[in-house]
Amino acid sequence: MDKKFNEGAWAEPGTSVKNKTGSWRTFKPIVTDRCVGCGTCTKFCPEGAIKIVEKNGKKKAEINYDYCKGCLICLKECPFKAIEKEVEK
Amino acid sequence: MKKLLSFGTRSCAGCPASLAVRRILEAVGDNVIVVNGTSCLEVTTTQYPLSSWNVPYIHTAFECTGAVASGVESALKKMGKDTHVVAIAGDGGTFDIGLQSLSGMIDRGHNVLYICYDNECYANTGLQRSSATPYGAATTTSPPGKFSIGNKTFKKPIVQMLAAQKVPYVATASLAYPDDLERKVKKALTIKGPKFIHILAPCPISWRFDSSETIRVARLAVETGMWILCEIENGKIKINVTPSERKPVKDYLSLQGRFKHLKDEDIKKIQEKVDDDWKAYKKY
Amino acid sequence: MKKVIEGSHAVAEAVRLCAPKVIAAYPITPQTHIVERLSKMVADGELDSEFLCVESEHSAMSACIGAQATGVRTYTATASQGLILMHEMLHVASGMRLPIVMNVANRSVSSPLSIWNDWLDAMAVRNSGWVQLFVESSQEALDTTIQAYKIAETIHLPVMVCIDGFYLSHTYEPVDIPDTVAGYLGDYKPKVVLDPKNPITQGMMAGPKAFQEFKEQQHRALLSAKDVIKNENSEFNKKFSRIYGDGLVETYNMESADYAIISMGSVCGTIKHILDEKKISDIGLIRIKTYRPFPNKEIIDLTKNLKALGVLEKDISFGIGGALWADVKTFVDKPVSNFIGGLGGRDIQIEDIVKIFETIRKEEENIHWVGSQLKK
Numbered sequence: 001m002d003k004k005f006n007e008g009a010w011a012e013p014g015t016s017v018k019n020k021t022g023s024w025r026t027f028k029p030i031v032t033d034r035c036v037g038c039g040t041c042t043k044f045c046p047e048g049a050i051k052i053v054e055k056n057g058k059k060k061a062e063i064n065y066d067y068c069k070g071c072l073i074c075l076k077e078c079p080f081k082a083i084e085k086e087v088e089k
Numbered sequence: 090m091k092k093l094l095s096f097g098t099r100s101c102a103g104c105p106a107s108l109a110v111r112r113i114l115e116a117v118g119d120n121v122i123v124v125n126g127t128s129c130l131e132v133t134t135t136q137y138p139l140s141s142w143n144v145p146y147i148h149t150a151f152e153c154t155g156a157v158a159s160g161v162e163s164a165l166k167k168m169g170k171d172t173h174v175v176a177i178a179g180d181g182g183t184f185d186i187g188l189q190s191l192s193g194m195i196d197r198g199h200n201v202l203y204i205c206y207d208n209e210c211y212a213n214t215g216l217q218r219s220s221a222t223p224y225g226a227a228t229t230t231s232p233p234g235k236f237s238i239g240n241k242t243f244k245k246p247i248v249q250m251l252a253a254q255k256v257p258y259v260a261t262a263s264l265a266y267p268d269d270l271e272r273k274v275k276k277a278l279t280i281k282g283p284k285f286i287h288i289l290a291p292c293p294i295s296w297r298f299d300s301s302e303t304i305r306v307a308r309l310a311v312e313t314g315m316w317i318l319c320e321i322e323n324g325k326i327k328i329n330v331t332p333s334e335r336k337p338v339k340d341y342l343s344l345q346g347r348f349k350h351l352k353d354e355d356i357k358k359i360q361e362k363v364d365d366d367w368k369a370y371k372k373y
Numbered sequence: 374m375k376k377v378i379e380g381s382h383a384v385a386e387a388v389r390l391c392a393p394k395v396i397a398a399y400p401i402t403p404q405t406h407i408v409e410r411l412s413k414m415v416a417d418g419e420l421d422s423e424f425l426c427v428e429s430e431h432s433a434m435s436a437c438i439g440a441q442a443t444g445v446r447t448y449t450a451t452a453s454q455g456l457i458l459m460h461e462m463l464h465v466a467s468g469m470r471l472p473i474v475m476n477v478a479n480r481s482v483s484s485p486l487s488i489w490n491d492w493l494d495a496m497a498v499r500n501s502g503w504v505q506l507f508v509e510s511s512q513e514a515l516d517t518t519i520q521a522y523k524i525a526e527t528i529h530l531p532v533m534v535c536i537d538g539f540y541l542s543h544t545y546e547p548v549d550i551p552d553t554v555a556g557y558l559g560d561y562k563p564k565v566v567l568d569p570k571n572p573i574t575q576g577m578m579a580g581p582k583a584f585q586e587f588k589e590q591q592h593r594a595l596l597s598a599k600d601v602i603k604n605e606n607s608e609f610n611k612k613f614s615r616i617y618g619d620g621l622v623e624t625y626n627m628e629s630a631d632y633a634i635i636s637m638g639s640v641c642g643t644i645k646h647i648l649d650e651k652k653i654s655d656i657g658l659i660r661i662k663t664y665r666p667f668p669n670k671e672i673i674d675l676t677k678n679l680k681a682l683g684v685l686e687k688d689i690s691f692g693i694g695g696a697l698w699a700d701v702k703t704f705v706d707k708p709v710s711n712f713i714g715g716l717g718g719r720d721i722q723i724e725d726i727v728k729i730f731e732t733i734r735k736e737e738e739n740i741h742w743v744g745s746q747l748k749k
Contacts, residue, residue: 019097153435160439193428
């Protein structure tokens with residue numbers, strides 16, 4: 001039984017996390033202090049790469065740069081214009 | 090909370106299909122079997138040996154999403170399990186090649202939620218024309234030219250067709266209204282029998298706009314009336330968002346490169362169709 | 374219980390005994406009586422199954438794939454155009470290693486349209502990775518359909534049991550129907566299923582670095598079916614006292630033969646009858662029951678001391694000759710004449726077979742169209 005080739009080509013769940021799509025970025029979205037943690041960006045991120053975290057009693061969006069592809073939907077949709085972009089180094 | 094669609098999908102930046110699936114699974118939960126037809130979604134989430142799915146998932150071929158979902162649902166029925174069956178396919182796999190098996194699934198009354206994410210072309214194979222491609226749109230097999238305006242036909246009215254086949258619940262959704270989409274998915278799952286949700290999925294590559302504009306385009310579709318957000322339950326239609334004053338379709342069309350070749354008379358034709366559709370919906 | 378019943382109904386009894394939970398079928402002559410009988414069994418509560426009247430054969434196989442992948446035994450039947458319409462899904466079922474069992478009531482393939490028997494349908498899909506078994510009688514059809522589930526679930530590949538359309542499906546023969554298959558065929562116990570408790574992904578895409586190995590696995594699995602088929606042939610015999618050759622091939626009148634005629638299916642009954650009636654001793658019959666995987670070792674063994682062979686088949690692989698003849702020729706280094714006959718349901722008469730025997734004895738190698746009305 002060849003473990004590398006599951007007969008019938010089936011796969012274990014969620015294994016695509018090995019694919020670090022953050023390397024695709026041209027532009028990097030940066031969450032500024034204007035963010036109030038409303039969560040709008042979390043509803044629109046196609047990668048699910050933004051979550052709202054609480055730091056020092058304040059809610060703020062946090063981007064997972066391992067997987068953010070830099071589409072900048074979050075920047076466009078933020079009602080508070082709290083996300084800016086910079087060129088990926 | 091575990092992500093039901095994990096990171097690392099191979100979809101393009103700004104992809105509406107990925108976003109749609111995240112919202113759908115958020116509403117469905119993990120007690121589900123996903124049946125998927127060949128599509129961008131399938132090839133970007135299941136490249137052996139890496140899978141993005143944290144729910145049970147099956148893909149077989151292009152035209153049989155409805156039939157495979159029928160088989161899954163029948164098996165679950167016999168096994169006495171109450172797992173939801175959610176079938177997901179693109180517009181090509183629903184309007185065209187998949188229409189027969191969808192119609193059969195509906196006819197037999199299977200308890201399946203069928204969701205079509207519509208990027209108005211065969212995106213997976215290189216952006217070719219489907220019967221969901223709107224009038225005047227440029228695609229790789231309906232290019233504009235000296236003798237062509239681009240796509241010559243208006244979108245197949247899938248929602249009306251399925252409502253006529255007496256699908257208990259038919260709804261349209263837009264990614265710019267995520268709470269509305271999630272509500273509709275949750276509602277559909279409480280209804281027994283076949284359900285259909287049609288999601289507009291603006292594709293940055295095919296429709297030719299910047300990847301950051303996906304949601305803006307999805308919102309303008311509704312605000313111009315080109316996409317009507319509605320639910321049809323047992324023949325009764327409810328329009329969810331009626332813009333007090335519809336923005337001119339030009340606002341929506343001008344954002345997208347696939348329409349940039351259109352002349353004023355073409356845009357006028359599109360505006361007239363939208364106006365007529367709204368009149369018809371109001372009567373319905 | 375012994376009954377004189379239609380071949381289709383004998384097959385339906387076999388399916389009832391194996392208790393698939395989902396049956397998805399689309400009607401096509403001459404398979405219709407199988408699925409009609411099954412739907413009546415379901416309606417009367419004799420068979421506890423979901424019977425899906427699907428909208429095409431493609432959907433029939435698709436629904437079976439969905440149900441089998443979820444974890445239940447399934448069944449479908451088809452013929453001719455239907456088998457070809459579902460061809461795409463035959464490859465999917467095999468590639469996904471789903472042990473689906475299907476009967477094919479062999480019928481010709483358009484164009485021109487023909488509803489009558491030949492093997493053009495089964496031959497057209499012989500590369501789809503399914504086990505293909507051909508039976509001679511209604512009893513064998515019933516017995517082999519039961520064995521098919523055991524074979525399929527052992528090797529994790531789908532199995533099609535081919536019965537000659539009309540000749541077997543619509544004729545009445547005395548058949549012994551087992552009371553139960555308990556003790557021979559147990560419940561379906563799959564390992565890889567669609568289940569939220571263990572959410573695996575099935576039916577993936579595989580790139581150039583991964584794809585080939587899956588096909589090699591399928592090929593190995595199909596080859597491994599030979600021993601499994603032989604084993605099931607003898608296990609079935611222990612329980613039900615009926616055996617068909619060694620499961621792969623059956624021989625008749627080969628004891629002092631210098632020549633052999635190779636064929637499959639119901640026409641072998643006619644051949645056996647002629648060999649007996651005319652008291653022929655120099656020609657014997659090799660009936661191939663298992664066409665895929667091809668029983669090359671058995672054919673080589675059985676023919677090694679023969680002078681020449683003839684292959685009688687109801688199909689043509691355009692541009693080369695008969696498909697069965699080409700397969701035999703791959704392994705046998707002797708003159709093998711090819712007899713293409715019975716296409717579109719044309720009767721193969723006793724005189725035809727007598728002529729075939731005479732031609733085999735000439736030890737040449739040519740393709741002959743039996744009873745052709747065309748000028749040479």
